Amino acid sequence: MELNLNFDKSAPETLQEQAFEQIRNHILSGRLRPGMILPPTRQLAEQLNISRNTISLVYERLAAEGYVESRGRAGTFVSRALPDESLNTDPNGPSSIEALKLDLPSPILCFSVHPPGLNRPDVANPLIDFWVGRSDPETFPLDTWRRLLLRKLSVAGSNLTEYGDPAGLSELRLAIASHLGRTRGMLVSADQVIVTSGSQDGLNLICRLLNTQHHPFFIESPCYQGAAFLFRGLGATLYPIPVDQNGLVVDKLPEDRGGVVFVTPSHQYPTGATLSLERRLQILKWANDTNSVIIEDDYDSYFCYDGRPITALAGLDNGQRVFYLGTFSKSLGAGLRIGFTVVPKELAETARIIKSQMNHGQSWLDQAVLAEFIESGLYDRHLRRARKLYKSRRDCLKSSLTKHFGSADITGDEGGLHVAWRLPHGSPDAAVVQQRARLRGVGVYTFGSGAAYDFDGSSSRDFLVLGYSSVKEKDIEVAVGRLSDLLEDMKREFTPYVVFSRQQSA
Ligand SMILES: Cc1ncc(COP(=O)(O)O)c(C=O)c1O
Missing domain, CATH: 3.90.1150.10 (Aspartate Aminotransferase, domain 1)
Incomplete structure (x- = not known):
């Protein structure tokens, strides 16, 4: 058979690239049908008056990308299953929700927790x-990050092509656990730490662990939108508990009824109040007495300007009742999307399974860089x-x-x-x-x-x-x-x- 190819010698593409594109187009348009044999390389090279090596390289690339199959001496054949079919959706197939006849509930919440003008070219940001x-972009350790990134890439091996532990990279989990010991008074093991995409992801994970619909949720009033909207969206019943200059007014929690309580003890969001040590001990006692659990959102505790930070609730607890949320959004940058949650020991394995169901874990490269950043003392x-x-x-x-x-x-x-x-x-x-x-x-x-x-x-x-x-x-x-x-x-x-x-x- 003869293949009709035309070359443009003045085009920027090489002869090899032009030949590849034209044969590929013949295959995709059906002129070369699945199973058809291509002309032998020597014959095609002579017909087109170009080197046989060029045609051999074109056939190799077509084979590498799945358009043709080489069957040794028998020749080169157009593949029966074309690669584009597994990459693109069928334009005539059921592409819409309507075609699938799904009954979708109306969206529950469409609020954003971002400033009105951020990243929107149509709204002028205030001066x-x-x-x-x-976090100020000028504080981001760009040069160090670049150096660590390149170093990690050079030893990546199969880490970029294989799945990792959904609970997170072990070096990072270890680094976080030891940092928490030093800075938040938390004696936790690395297997209790689950690396997440920011603390919002961690909160989603905790909600799945706790099954939101089965408990009343007690929450600070006023509180962090990201938490309130998530709990509501998942069908939880919310009970607002007031805050004052010492944080959550623990006395207002019901004496006779337990549930889940969400708090921001280090820096109450949004009032900024710090939950006093006395109230920390009081809320832990309440949780014990009422068989409740506490979600501690410790989003910006590394910025304590006067004196020393108070030990986290998760550090005062005996490891049973507090689910701890941490994030690098405030210390390094929200664009990194790295946070973590610390769960009670007996729930660590369930948390790993849930994280896997949610998204199979976080990017290896980001975790590897961050782990070294912390371990080397650069984070401190x-x-x-x-x-x-x-x-x-x-x-x-x-x-x-x-x-x-x-x-x-x-x-x-x-x-x-x-x-x-x-x-x-x-x-x-x-x-x-x-x-x-x-x-x-x-x-x-x-x-x-x-x-x-x-x-x-x-x-x-x-x-x-x-x-x-x-x-x-x-x-x-x-x-x-x-x-x-x-x-x-x-x-x-x-x-x-x-x-x-x-x-x-x-
Ligand atoms: C109270 C509170 N918790 C957590 C976060 C951080 O969320 P993430 O780690 O998902 O970026 C924020 C961010 O604004 C916050 O204000």
Whole structure:
């Protein structure tokens, strides 16, 4: 048989590439049908007046990609099953949900916990943005990360092509367990640590372990949106428990009924309060007495600026009742998507199975780099540097607020990456301030729009959250000055309205 191929000598593609593409097209269009024999290499080379070696290389590539099969002396044949059929979906097959006749429930929640303008080209980001909980991109250890990445790639072996342990890379689990021992007072073994895609993934895993529908869920009010929405979406019944300046008011938990309680003890989200040691012991006792479990979200505890951090609940517990959530989103960067959960020993194997069912575990490369980053002491060094930077930004925010507003009423300034600021007496609603501040190039957030959920909406009216970690000091000063001007202007403009609305709601 003769094959019709035409070469364009002026094209950038080599003769070999042109021959490959044209034969492949003949096969895909059906001109060369499955099972047909191709001309021998010598014959085709003579017909086209090109080297036989070029045709041999073309046939080899066609065979390597699955378009043809070499049957030794018998010749080269078009494959019966073409590779494109296993790569692409059938354009005429059942492609839509409708064709599969699925009864889909209506979506439960479509909220986002990200700032309104983030990564959306259609919304102008404010010039100075106090969005919460962002690690400053300039702190990310890029050069070190690049060096470790290349080193790990050079010894990757089959790690990139094989599945790993769904519970995570053993070196990383070990490194995390020993770091938790040193920094959070937690005596846990590596097999209790499950590496996850951020703590949200860990929370999903815990929910599957606990079966959300069978327990009442007690949750801080106000609380972290990511938790409240997930629990609700999974059908849990939520009972809000108030928080004060010492964190969750443990006395408000029911004495006679157990369940699951979700807390952020190091830096309550969003108020920033730290759960006192006394309350930590109290909640553990409550959990024991009522046969309850505690989910401890310890999202930003490595940033403690004044004194030492209090031991995690999971460190005070005897390893039975606390499910611990950790994340590298705040210490290194949320884009890494690496976190972990620590589960009670007897549930470790079940947690591994669940993680496997969820997604077969995390990327080997990221885990390998992070494991070495922690083990080599570079993580501790990074934390020290970041802590120093964020502490001076916190100090700058506090002194700017004090300069403009006298004694500013803020909570959560002992640690973490944000504070909650109660607006000065007589200010309009926080939502209005948020809106107006944006027009003046300052991004501030009410609890509700700042990744928190306020069950009765009461604290949303008076508070703004200010995430300062990614804002340079000179910008902090400028922004607080603008907020001060804004509130002065609004006071004049809004006074009659404010008096009226506060009297109404009193
Ligand atoms: C209270 C709280 N927990 C956890 C996280 C981190 O979530 P992830 O580790 O999934 O990025 C955040 C992020 O904003 C948070 O505010």
